[in-house]
Amino acid sequence: MSFLFRCENIGKTYGGVVALKDVSLNLESGQVHGLIGPNGAGKSTFIDVVSGRTPGLGRVFFEDREITGISPSAMRRAGISRSFQRTSIFPALTVRDQIELANHGAGGGNTDELVEMLGLGAVLDTEAEQISYGQQRLVDLALALVGNPRVLLLDEPAAGLSAPESAVLSGHLEEIAERWNVAVLLVEHDMDVIFRVCKVLTVLASGRFLVQGTPADLRNNPAVIEAYFGSTA
Amino acid sequence: MANQTLAHSFRESPILRPSGLIVLAILTATVAILTVTGSRITLSLLAQATIISILALSVGFLARTADLISFGHAAPFGLGAYGTALVFQHGIPAEVGIWLVLVAVFALFFLIGLVVGKLNGIAFSMLTLALGQFFFVAISKLRAITSGADGLTVSLPRSLFGLPGRTYQTPDGMFIIAAVILAALVILIYLFEASRTGRLAIGVRENEERVLFLGYRTKILKAAVFATSATIAGVSGVLFALYQGFVSPEIVHWSFSGNALIMAILGGSLAVWGPVAGALVFFFLREWLSDLTEHWLAVLGVILIAVTVAWPGGMTGVAKVLRARISGRGRKGGGK
Amino acid sequence: MIINALNGLVYGSLLFVLASGLVLVYGLRRVVNFAHGAFYMLGAYIGYSVAIHAGFLPGIVVAAAALIAVGVALDLVVFRKLADRDPLVTVLVTFGVMLILEDFVRTVWGTGNYAIDPPALLSGVVQIAGAPFPIYRLFIVLASAVMAGGMVIWLRYSRSGLWVRAASHSPVVAAMCGVRTNVLGPLVVGLGAAFAGVAGIVAAPFLSLNPSMGAEILVMSFVVSVIGGLGSFGGAFISAMILGQVQAFGVVYLPEIAALFPFLLMALVLVVRPQGILGNKV
Numbered sequence: 001m002s003f004l005f006r007c008e009n010i011g012k013t014y015g016g017v018v019a020l021k022d023v024s025l026n027l028e029s030g031q032v033h034g035l036i037g038p039n040g041a042g043k044s045t046f047i048d049v050v051s052g053r054t055p056g057l058g059r060v061f062f063e064d065r066e067i068t069g070i071s072p073s074a075m076r077r078a079g080i081s082r083s084f085q086r087t088s089i090f091p092a093l094t095v096r097d098q099i100e101l102a103n104h105g106a107g108g109g110n111t112d113e114l115v116e117m118l119g120l121g122a123v124l125d126t127e128a129e130q131i132s133y134g135q136q137r138l139v140d141l142a143l144a145l146v147g148n149p150r151v152l153l154l155d156e157p158a159a160g161l162s163a164p165e166s167a168v169l170s171g172h173l174e175e176i177a178e179r180w181n182v183a184v185l186l187v188e189h190d191m192d193v194i195f196r197v198c199k200v201l202t203v204l205a206s207g208r209f210l211v212q213g214t215p216a217d218l219r220n221n222p223a224v225i226e227a228y229f230g231s232t233a
Numbered sequence: 234m235a236n237q238t239l240a241h242s243f244r245e246s247p248i249l250r251p252s253g254l255i256v257l258a259i260l261t262a263t264v265a266i267l268t269v270t271g272s273r274i275t276l277s278l279l280a281q282a283t284i285i286s287i288l289a290l291s292v293g294f295l296a297r298t299a300d301l302i303s304f305g306h307a308a309p310f311g312l313g314a315y316g317t318a319l320v321f322q323h324g325i326p327a328e329v330g331i332w333l334v335l336v337a338v339f340a341l342f343f344l345i346g347l348v349v350g351k352l353n354g355i356a357f358s359m360l361t362l363a364l365g366q367f368f369f370v371a372i373s374k375l376r377a378i379t380s381g382a383d384g385l386t387v388s389l390p391r392s393l394f395g396l397p398g399r400t401y402q403t404p405d406g407m408f409i410i411a412a413v414i415l416a417a418l419v420i421l422i423y424l425f426e427a428s429r430t431g432r433l434a435i436g437v438r439e440n441e442e443r444v445l446f447l448g449y450r451t452k453i454l455k456a457a458v459f460a461t462s463a464t465i466a467g468v469s470g471v472l473f474a475l476y477q478g479f480v481s482p483e484i485v486h487w488s489f490s491g492n493a494l495i496m497a498i499l500g501g502s503l504a505v506w507g508p509v510a511g512a513l514v515f516f517f518l519r520e521w522l523s524d525l526t527e528h529w530l531a532v533l534g535v536i537l538i539a540v541t542v543a544w545p546g547g548m549t550g551v552a553k554v555l556r557a558r559i560s561g562r563g564r565k566g567g568g569k
Numbered sequence: 570m571i572i573n574a575l576n577g578l579v580y581g582s583l584l585f586v587l588a589s590g591l592v593l594v595y596g597l598r599r600v601v602n603f604a605h606g607a608f609y610m611l612g613a614y615i616g617y618s619v620a621i622h623a624g625f626l627p628g629i630v631v632a633a634a635a636l637i638a639v640g641v642a643l644d645l646v647v648f649r650k651l652a653d654r655d656p657l658v659t660v661l662v663t664f665g666v667m668l669i670l671e672d673f674v675r676t677v678w679g680t681g682n683y684a685i686d687p688p689a690l691l692s693g694v695v696q697i698a699g700a701p702f703p704i705y706r707l708f709i710v711l712a713s714a715v716m717a718g719g720m721v722i723w724l725r726y727s728r729s730g731l732w733v734r735a736a737s738h739s740p741v742v743a744a745m746c747g748v749r750t751n752v753l754g755p756l757v758v759g760l761g762a763a764f765a766g767v768a769g770i771v772a773a774p775f776l777s778l779n780p781s782m783g784a785e786i787l788v789m790s791f792v793v794s795v796i797g798g799l800g801s802f803g804g805a806f807i808s809a810m811i812l813g814q815v816q817a818f819g820v821v822y823l824p825e826i827a828a829l830f831p832f833l834l835m836a837l838v839l840v841v842r843p844q845g846i847l848g849n850k851v
Contacts, residue, residue, distance in 0.1 A: 051446070053442075053446075071445070072445045072446045073445045073446070073447075073448050073449055073450055073451075076446055076447060076448035077448045081446075082446060084443075088440060088442065088443045088446075089440065089443065090435070090436050090439045090440055090443070091439060092435055092439055093432060093435060093436065093439075097432050098436070100429070100432075101429070101432060101433060101436055101444075101447065102447045104429065105444075105447040105448035105449050106447065106448055107448075143443065143447060147448075302657055302660075302661065304664070348836065348839050348840050348843075349839060351843040352839075352843065354656070354657050355600075355601050355656055355657065355660060355799075356795065356799055358601075358657070358660060359601055359791040359794070359795060359799075360791070360795060360835075360839075362603075362787070362788055362791060363788050363791050363792055363795070363832060363835060364832075366784075366785075366788040366832075367829065367832040370828045370829060370832075371829055374825055374826060374828060374829070375826075487784055487788075491664070491668070498661070527676075528672050528676065529672075530668050530669070530671055530672035530675070531668065531669045531672035531673070533665075533668050534664075534665040534666065534667070534668030534669035534672070535665065535669065536665075537661060537662075537664065537665035537668065538661075538662050538665035538666070541658055541661045541662055541665070542651070542658070542662060545658070
């Protein structure tokens with residue numbers, strides 16, 4: 001079984017600070033792969049480098065073809081999509097217009113099912129700056145989900161959501177991965193979401209790979225516990 | 234409101250479209266009345282004002298669509314004007330020649346747009362000033378082609394686009410021609426904004442990064458918007474050359490660009506028709522004030538400062554407030 | 570050859586002093602002052618009027634003092650009040666200020682050209698590589714070096730210079746450390762304006778005075794900044810030196826189109842390296 005999306009030795013240095021070093025991970029279709037670690041572990045940086053948002057080291061492969069260094073827009077057209085930790089949407093456009101924009105850019109298709117699943121039907125004709133924060137997070141996610149992407153890189157989609165909202169989101173993520181056969185990389189702090197949805201976890205600490213395993217395995221892993229609660233800040 | 238961006242004051246609002254048509258109707262009626270009852274001088278002024286309002290429209294279009302302020306739109310304007318003079322001078326068939334000029338302006342500014350697309354707002358503005366100066370110097374110095382400061386005469390063909398050449402140089406004739414072209418351009422811009430490409434342009438303006446991550450190549454769109462704005466300025470230049478029968482380097486000077494910019498700001502960009510209103514007011518204000526004072530430059534500076542600081546929406550902002558008051562509708566959700 | 574290079578050095582030094590003023594204000598206030606060229610022109614005309622009555626040095630002093638006052642006023646009345654709004658708003662206002670100043674200069678001094686001789690002490694020539702070279706032009710280089718050098722020393726080694734650098738780099742963090750941008754503002758903008766004004770009067774014997782000198786030098790300052798990288802002193806230096814040489818040699822060998830070279834160079838830089846020679850990635 002080959003992996004749909006492979007990242008090899010991803011690294012990033014800001015000036016003198018090594019934010020990420022030699023982190024590798026692979027994504028499989030139909031599965032949610034969680035990326036966790038304490039604050040500053042480099043999780044968002046990982047997604048930023050792999051998605052082409054910021055330059056960095058390492059190689060990226062999609063369907064066994066190397067795609068290192070291609071532009072974000074080329075990546076999206078190939079079917080690799082991402083969402084953003086800090087909501088990145090279009091305040092002046094209505095929800096309908098921006099989803100339509102994303103849909104057109106990704107190759108078209110029916111968006112009704114997605115809109116219904118995310119519960120955005122009621123606010124379709126409202127400008128994005130007028131809707132609630134939680135709904136804006138969902139729009140951010142929707143923009144990444146339209147057009148049947150093959151790979152999804154999600155950067156803390158539950159950030160700022162309430163507990164019930166996060167629970168609903170987890171359900172959506174599970175459904176998306178399995179029903180649509182998408183390979184999902186999920187960066188999250190919310191452990192409830194992680195443990196519910198992820199089949200496999202990679203743990204980062206201080207920009208380096210720590211350990212990989214199933215949620216059950218890692219729950220009691222001493223290295224993981226130390227990374228989160230240990231003496232280093 | 235902290236951090237009120239220029240984009241906030243340039244935001245398009247669906248409410249304005251019907252009222253835009255009403256304003257256009259009022260403007261047309263006023264102008265029609267003036268045409269019938271007014272003096273020849275007024276008519277000539279109106280013709281010139283209408284031509285220049287197309288230039289102001291081009292500046293406003295760029296501001297509204299891309300949130301970019303150009304200090305150098307006299308450059309495409311001047312190229313349109315000089316281009317017209319030159320194609321007539323070299324005996325190129327008139328209609329073909331004019332289309333050629335406009336296509337050339339589009340192509341040139343598309344290329345320039347590709348290069349300067351990476352620049353942010355202020356750097357872009359600085360660049361447009363330099364660009365304008367570049368063309369001013371080029372046109373002034375390349376005497377062999379442009380006769381430098383002496384300027385070029387525009388020898389009108391016997392007939393142009395089905396109308397006798399002479400019509401283009403009569404105030405009533407040119408006024409109608411310019412007004413029709415102006416109206417057509419305004420309608421085209423409205424249609425553009427309602428289209429998917431128009432919404433994409435809003436997207437690029439608001440959050441270019443996300444647009445890239447949605448699979449679009451934004452460089453081309455931005456260059457196309459810039460080139461379109463330049464071509465509209467070029468149309469104004471063509472009409473100017475036809476009407477005046479003469480072109481000289483002054484029309485490429487930065488002060489000419491500055492005037493167009495001030496017209497656009499005075500009129501405001503909350504609605505597509507804003508710069509047109511600004512241009513008309515500017516023209517008549519200048520006529521009226523130049524009798525009273527020699528300090529037109531300083532007056533201009535004061536107007537620019539006052540409108541930018543106190544009424545960022547310009548005349549369209551005032552119209553919007555009036556409309557809201559009349560219809561009794563308050564604005565829901567602050568920050569708009 | 571050497572004479573051309575020296576002339577290039579003279580012009581380049583002036584460009585650097587002007588661009589430095591722009592960079593200084595941009596660093597602190599994040600605004601490009603479109604009135605900067607008008608400051609240069611105002612300094613030249615004021616300095617000229619004082620000089621023909623009271624001597625060259627008093628001309629420089631009065632020009633500097635006047636421009637400090639104008640700069641301080643600009644910061645207090647415009648930059649500070651509009652600090653919360655889109656920087657483009659402030660830029661437009663400075664453009665308006667430029668129009669007002671242009672009108673002022675035209676009103677007081679008319680639209681003719683003025684020439685001014687260098688002070689007796691500095692007139693005359695010096696033999697360099699067998700050719701005569703005006704002493705005054707060497708003075709221009711010296712004066713520019715003193716101004717620019719003084720500013721660099723101030724920024725690097727003084728406390729207020731440190732504050733300015735901190736506030737320019739990270740206004741929020743600097744504020745948290747007690748640095749008050751609103752106090753530094755008038756200082757910096759006044760200094761930037763004074764630089765422009767002094768450059769104007771110092772350059773006057775070399776470049777003469779005319780009503781379009783403000784706009785011309787403004788455009789050149791922009792070209793220097795774009796090529797060097799907005800916000801970078803080092804970039805402005807390299808860029809000014811290059812442009813000075815381009816201008817000096819261009820005028821001699823290809824006079825008809827020499828004026829176009831700076832723009833073509835700028836276009837080249839924009840294609841190859843849009844952030845400028847030493848600018849930060851956009």
